[in-house]
Amino acid sequence: MRIESTAPGINGHLHQARLNLTSTSARKTLAKALDEIETMPGVEWGKIVEELCVTVLHLHRLGEPPTRLDAVQTRVALKYQVEPLILANQPNLWFGDGGSTKSLLAAYVGLLVQEGRSQNGLVTEPGKVLYLDWEDSVYELKDRVTALRRGLGLETNTDALMYRRCAHGLATDLETIQHIVMDNHITMVIVDSAAYACGGDPLKAEFPISYFNALRALDVTSLTIAHQPKELRDNKMPFGSVFWFNGPRNIYQLRKTEEMDTDVVQTGFFHVKTNVGKKRSPVGYEITFDNTAENNLHSVSVHRTDIKKVPDLAKGLPLKQQIIGVLSGGSMEVEEIASAIAANKDSVQTVLYRHKNDFAKQPNGAWGLPFDEALPF
Numbered sequence: 462m463r464i465e466s467t468a469p470g471i472n473g474h475l476h477q478a479r480l481n482l483t484s485t486s487a488r489k490t491l492a493k494a495l496d497e498i499e500t501m502p503g504v505e506w507g508k509i510v511e512e513l514c515v516t517v518l519h520l521h522r523l524g525e526p527p528t529r530l531d532a533v534q535t536r537v538a539l540k541y542q543v544e545p546l547i548l549a550n551q552p553n554l555w556f557g558d559g560g561s562t563k564s565l566l567a568a569y570v571g572l573l574v575q576e577g578r579s580q581n582g583l584v585t586e587p588g589k590v591l592y593l594d595w596e597d598s599v600y601e602l603k604d605r606v607t608a609l610r611r612g613l614g615l616e617t618n619t620d621a622l623m624y625r626r627c628a629h630g631l632a633t634d635l636e637t638i639q640h641i642v643m644d645n646h647i648t649m650v651i652v653d654s655a656a657y658a659c660g661g662d663p664l665k666a667e668f669p670i671s672y673f674n675a676l677r678a679l680d681v682t683s684l685t686i687a688h689q690p691k692e693l694r695d696n697k698m699p700f701g702s703v704f705w706f707n708g709p710r711n712i713y714q715l716r717k718t719e720e721m722d723t724d725v726v727q728t729g730f731f732h733v734k735t736n737v738g739k740k741r742s743p744v745g746y747e748i749t750f751d752n753t754a755e756n757n758l759h760s761v762s763v764h765r766t767d768i769k770k771v772p773d774l775a776k777g778l779p780l781k782q783q784i785i786g787v788l789s790g791g792s793m794e795v796e797e798i799a800s801a802i803a804a805n806k807d808s809v810q811t812v813l814y815r816h817k818n819d820f821a822k823q824p825n826g827a828w829g830l831p832f833d834e835a836l837p838f
Contacts, residue, residue, distance in 0.1 A: 542649055608758045
């Protein structure tokens with residue numbers, strides 16, 4: 462607690478200390494320390510501290526007031542901050558292995574929200590964004606956002622997206638961050654990244670639980686970026702305790718193509734969990750980097766791409782969608798299809814026969830796609 466005075470002639474700050482509100486000895490010690498301040502004679506600090514502790518404890522124990530459900534307006538439709546990737550006023554989480562463009566794409570959607578722009582099938586609800594960073598620096602984010610603004614054709618010197626460098630766990634730093642959120646009318650917070658922001662061992666339940674409780678206290682849309690070791694990619698789980706999966710209301714796994722030394726990468730978004738509505742089909746984005754002669758990042762462009770036609774990303778699709786992708790190049794035998802997507806032959810054959818409206822068997826025994834129907838996905 463921090464005690465200040467607005468009395469004339471007094472230099473504001475009086476005392477700062479940690480106080481156990483339920484301890485009689487702690488209250489007496491604090492009151493005695495305040496009694497010894499010569500600039501505040503005649504003040505009955507014992508009574509003030511007692512009243513303070515009782516009032517704060519009472520309000521804390523009251524918590525949120527109850528709400529009658531008949532007083533709540535029925536929600537007309539699902540509410541997104543960025544449809545379909547980020548639910549509004551809910552904790553969202555993106556996870557993937559290192560270098561999967563998570564931070565870049567988080568900055569991209571944050572910029573779309575800040576600018577109130579919809580692009581690449583992403584429909585945004587405009588708002589003010591705060592980027593909480595435990596990994597990089599303000600200069601790194603500035604470079605990324607400036608490059609993204611150039612890719613969007615926006616001015617590069619008018620960015621209102623806010624940044625804060627963080628070194629303590631979110632729960633520990635909550636009071637300060639709450640003030641930033643309220644003072645700046647923030648509607649969306651991006652946390653980069655979970656393992657550092659949780660304030661302890663991410664494998665232990667207490668730290669993600671404390672982390673998501675802190676996000677709930679902020680009462681805004683949140684996007685948490687989390688890591689996943691490559692060897693655990695097929696588990697479709699972020700690194701750490703199961704509460705990293707249980708806590709968010711909406712989770713996407715990000716996978717990036719593996720090409721090296723290229724200015725173009727593709728990233729797929731695979732919906733692995735939602736507590737509201739149904740899971741969405743995977744979507745893909747192609748990211749083009751334009752560097753200067755000095756190899757500095759100049760601009761970044763983001764465009765939608767057909768995930769079925771990107772072999773590295775198509776592996777994460779349901780088997781039916783993988784088959785559609787490989788047959789888009791022409792008809793093939795069952796064995797060829799299975800070999801192309803590294804799948805079991807019997808499983809491929811089962812899918813082909815189960816979805817006869819989506820696949821057509823040729824007179825020569827090969828399988829292809831129907832020519833007169835719009836393909837799903």
